[in-house]
Amino acid sequence: MIVHGGAGALPPARRADHAEGCLRAARAGVAVLGAGGSALDATQRAVEVLEDDPRFNAGRGACLTRDGEVELDAAIADGAGPRYGGVCALPPFAHPIAVARAVLEANGHVLYAAHGAREFALRHGFEALSSSALITEAALARWRAVQAGEAEAGWPGGTVGAVAFDGRHLAAATSTGGMMNKHPGRVGDSPIPGAGTVADDAAGAASLTGHGERILQLSLGAWIVAALERGDDPMAVAEAAIARLAARVDGTGGVVLLDRRGRPGWAHNTPSMSRAWVSLDGQEASGA
Ligand code: GLY
Numbered sequence: 001m002i003v004h005g006g007a008g009a010l011p012p013a014r015r016a017d018h019a020e021g022c023l024r025a026a027r028a029g030v031a032v033l034g035a036g037g038s039a040l041d042a043t044q045r046a047v048e049v050l051e052d053d054p055r056f057n058a059g060r061g062a063c064l065t066r067d068g069e070v071e072l073d074a075a076i077a078d079g080a081g082p083r084y085g086g087v088c089a090l091p092p093f094a095h096p097i098a099v100a101r102a103v104l105e106a107n108g109h110v111l112y113a114a115h116g117a118r119e120f121a122l123r124h125g126f127e128a129l130s131s132s133a134l135i136t137e138a139a140l141a142r143w144r145a146v147q148a149g150e151a152e153a154g155w156p157g158g159t160v161g162a163v164a165f166d167g168r169h170l171a172a173a174t175s176t177g178g179m180m181n182k183h184p185g186r187v188g189d190s191p192i193p194g195a196g197t198v199a200d201d202a203a204g205a206a207s208l209t210g211h212g213e214r215i216l217q218l219s220l221g222a223w224i225v226a227a228l229e230r231g232d233d234p235m236a237v238a239e240a241a242i243a244r245l246a247a248r249v250d251g252t253g254g255v256v257l258l259d260r261r262g263r264p265g266w267a268h269n270t271p272s273m274s275r276a277w278v279s280l281d282g283q284e285a286s287g288a
Contacts, residue, residue: 001029001164002264003046005056005274005288006176007209007254008157015288018055018274023286025049026278029162033280039164039171040078040101047074047097047173050160054136057158059094061136062177064143065184070131071114072096073178075191076104077199079170084110086191087117089184092129097175099126100191111191139177146181153181157270159190161197161207165262170205172197178212188212194222204228204237204260209273210245210253217249224257234258234265242267 003026005018029046033039051059062070074096075086085104088111090096099121103112112120122128145151159176174190174197189196189212196212198221199205206224208215215221220241227237238255245251246269254268256275264277276286 001026001033001042001046001162002256002258002266002277003029003162003275004207004209004254004256004266005050005160006158007252007268007270007273009270010157010272010274010288015272015274019276019286019288021050021053021055022274022276023278023284025162026276029164030278030280033164033166039166039169040076042164042166043162043171043173044076044097044101046162047160047175048095051095051097051175054138056160057156057177058160058175059096060134061139061158062134063139063156063180064135066181067184068131068143069184070134070177071184072175073188073191074100074175075193075197076100076173077171077193077197077205078104079199079201079205082200084193086111086193088187088191089114090117090121092131092134093121093126094129097173099124110193113187114185142180154179156180157209159209161209161256163205163207163256163258165258170199170201170258170260172199172205172207174207189215192216194219196221198222198225200225200229201260202229204234204257206255206257208253208255210270211251214245214249214251215253218245220245224255228257228259234263238265238267242269245269
């Protein structure tokens with residue numbers, strides 16, 4: 001399993017802390033695999049851990065819209081099928097990735113937005129929250145600084161994602177609060193199939209992070225899966241994808257991925273990208 005806590009520009013003093021958060025999430029996902037859970041279950045669990053962690057821009061800790069509210073994007077992809085479930089501009093829920101999983105399992109529509117996504121979540125037993133339940137002091141301070149013209153609006157990093165292979169199937173999951181001070185209703189790459197989240201057992205699976213508009217412009221997840229389907233080396237694919245993001249649309253971001261044999265790749269062109277890789281036989285690596 002490979003996990004990320006977002007590509008961005010973390011101050012060096014905070015990088016070990018964020019890498020530790022990713023490692024904790026990856027271990028939780030691998031524990032699910034160890035107990036016989038599927039790749040889909042493992043990616044959902046790892047992302048839920050990161051959604052609960054206020055250090056990351058997803059779930060609790062998500063950034064705010066121009067109007068000071070929380071709107072969440074999340075998606076989960078099952079390489080078997082492939083199948084897909086996503087929610088975008090979702091009003092506050094503790095675990096948007098669990099709502100996305102419910103969309104996938106409902107096996108009807110693939111993507112729900114805004115009020116319709118909220119209604120779907122309520123109908124499936126999820127508890128709606130107020131924005132204040134998810135807003136942290138740090139996110140509020142950053143939003144106030146942007147509103148006062150003392151800091152830049154835009155993409156703050158901290159999107160979270162996970163990719164897993166259970167020996168038979170691949171899965172990928174991504175969750176984010178999106179961009180700081182975003183226009184209400186803005187949707188990034190994370191919940192869009194073939195952009196920020198993608199999985200196909202015949203090829204590989206990936207979770208992207210970065211400037212969502214740029215990733216969307218390139219359908220970068222689909223490009224990655226096509227390269228993995230050709231059998232290209234997974235680390236080379238990750239590096240080529242981020243090089244393409246920079247060269248074609250002047251984009252910044254990162255990716256974690258697994259190929260169809262479960263071999264990992266990752267890359268970013270930002271100063272930092274917290275990440276962790278854990279295998280079922282107890283090997284671990286992390287960084288930021
Ligand atoms: N990559 C996350 C976003 O732009 O919303």
